[in-house]
Amino acid sequence: MKNVALSLVAALAVSAAAPALAADMPVKAPVVAAQPSPWDVAFGGAVMNDYVWRGITQSGHKPSVAAYFEPRYNIDPNWQLYAGVSGESIKFANDAAAEIDFYGGVRPTFGPLAFDVGIWYYYYPGGENTYSLNGVITPSISNASFYEAYGHVTWTAADWLALGANVFYTPSYLNTGAPGTYYSGTAKLTAPSTWLPNGIGAYVSGELGRQMLGTVKFDALVYPTPADLPDYTTWNVGLGFTWKVFTLDLRYSDTDLSKENCFIITGDPNAGVGGTTSTLNGGGNTSNWCGATFIAKLSADLTLGSLK
Numbered sequence: 001m002k003n004v005a006l007s008l009v010a011a012l013a014v015s016a017a018a019p020a021l022a023a024d025m026p027v028k029a030p031v032v033a034a035q036p037s038p039w040d041v042a043f044g045g046a047v048m049n050d051y052v053w054r055g056i057t058q059s060g061h062k063p064s065v066a067a068y069f070e071p072r073y074n075i076d077p078n079w080q081l082y083a084g085v086s087g088e089s090i091k092f093a094n095d096a097a098a099e100i101d102f103y104g105g106v107r108p109t110f111g112p113l114a115f116d117v118g119i120w121y122y123y124y125p126g127g128e129n130t131y132s133l134n135g136v137i138t139p140s141i142s143n144a145s146f147y148e149a150y151g152h153v154t155w156t157a158a159d160w161l162a163l164g165a166n167v168f169y170t171p172s173y174l175n176t177g178a179p180g181t182y183y184s185g186t187a188k189l190t191a192p193s194t195w196l197p198n199g200i201g202a203y204v205s206g207e208l209g210r211q212m213l214g215t216v217k218f219d220a221l222v223y224p225t226p227a228d229l230p231d232y233t234t235w236n237v238g239l240g241f242t243w244k245v246f247t248l249d250l251r252y253s254d255t256d257l258s259k260e261n262c263f264i265i266t267g268d269p270n271a272g273v274g275g276t277t278s279t280l281n282g283g284g285n286t287s288n289w290c291g292a293t294f295i296a297k298l299s300a301d302l303t304l305g306s307l308k
Contacts, residue, residue, distance in 0.1 A: 036305075042070040042084075044245075046299035051088055054182060054211055055234030055255035056266060057289045058099065060091030066299075068101075080107040082118075090124070093267035094142055097126030105150075116152040120168075121145070141267075144174045154186075162188045166209075174265075177217030178229045184209030199243060206237035213265075216280075227279040230261035232290070245302045251295045259286035266290070 044067070050057055051064035058064070070084030083104035090099045105118015127142040147170060154164040164186035173180035188205040196202055213229035238251030255262075260275040262268070268287035275284040 038074045040072045040074070040303050040305045042068075042072060042301065042303045044068060044299060044301035046297055048295060048297035050293055050295050051090065052236075052253050052293060052295055054209060055232070055236070055253055055257075055290060056262070057293065058088065058090045058092070060268075060270075060289065061293065062091055064089045072303075078109045080109075081105075082107065092124060092127065092144065093269050094124075094127035094144060096124035096144065099124055112156045114154045114156070117150070119147060119149055121147040141175060146170055146172050146175050148180075160190050160192065162186075162190075164188075172217075173213055173229065176229065177215075179214040180229075181212045182209060196241075201242035203240045203242070204238070205240065206235070208235045209233070229280070230257065230264060232257045232261070236295075238295075245300050245306075247297075247299045247301070249295070249297045249299070251297070252292070253295060254292040255290045257290040259288060259291070260284060262290035263287040 046066045047063070048066070049063050050061050051059040051066070066086065066088040068084055068086035070082055072080055072082045074080050081104075084102075086101045086103075088099045088101075090096060100123040101120060102123065103118055103120040105116060107114065107116045109115070122145060124144045127144060148168045149170075150166070150168045152164060152166045154162055156162050166182075166184045166186065168180075168182040170180045172178065184207050186205065186207045188203055191202040193201065210231070210233050212231050215228050216226055232255050234253070234255040236251050236253040238249055240247055240249040242248075257265070258276075259272070260278065260281050263271045263275075263285040264278075264280045266287055266289045268285075268289050271285040271287045273283060273285055275281070275286040277284040
């Protein structure tokens with residue numbers, strides 16, 4: 001009985017001392033995973049045999065280079081703010097030095113729906129008042145810079161299918177004073193990752209768009225008589241291959257613009273003659289800057305976050 005009592009006393013003593021010993025032990029701070037920065041930067045560049053925008057060559061059917069830089073701020077996983085600048089080499093009738101784009105907006109995502117709403121400013125520095133058309137000095141718009149408000153939505157219907165809709169609006173297309181609205185639909189089919197070896201991806205995509213243009217609203221030698229700029233439909237379809245940060249896009253593009261109406265929009269300095277005359281094309285000049293063309297584009301796109 002005496003031994004049992006001593007055992008109970010010893011057990012109580014150890015039990016009472018345990019909390020004190022635990023309190024004296026050093027406590028390690030819990031390891032907290034570093035939170036990812038809400039900031040990121042996307043950047044990249046491209047080379048192409050022809051810079052085509054809404055079915056119309058911006059480089060005179062000659063090669064072009066492009067680059068962009070886009071800081072981004074992720075408010076949360078579903079909301080992103082962004083602003084960017086990009087540049088492309090061009091060939092305009094007014095001999096502008098380049099196209100420099102400034103843009104910014106917000107990209108909200110709701111499940112399979114991804115939206116993009118913002119403002120885009122197209123800046124064409126170095127434009128001249130006149131250009132040479134078949135050896136004759138002809139009036140031209142020296143400042144073709146303008147801005148557009150835009151909205152995009154993309155619905156990822158499946159891993160292999162994405163459908164999109166786009167709308168752009170400007171009160172002065174190419175600084176002519178004519179309002180312009182462009183809307184289009186897009187589709188992209190992405191091949192399963194198992195179809196091609198070594199991490200190569202593939203896709204097929206296309207776009208059908210309509211450019212609506214209004215009446216020229218300023219008095220200039222270029223458009224001496226107020227008249228509507230021609231509306232037109234444009235489409236493109238292509239096949240692309242991806243590998244790491246690189247994309248090779250091979251694409252066919254065309255419009256329903258006549259060669260005479262193409263000249264009205266572009267002022268192509270190498271235009272032909274002998275076409276049908278109109279209010280905005282009294283000489284019946286013709287241009288192939290809006291016709292069918294094949295575009296091969298190699299681009300690289302990456303972010304600072306992907307480099308870490």
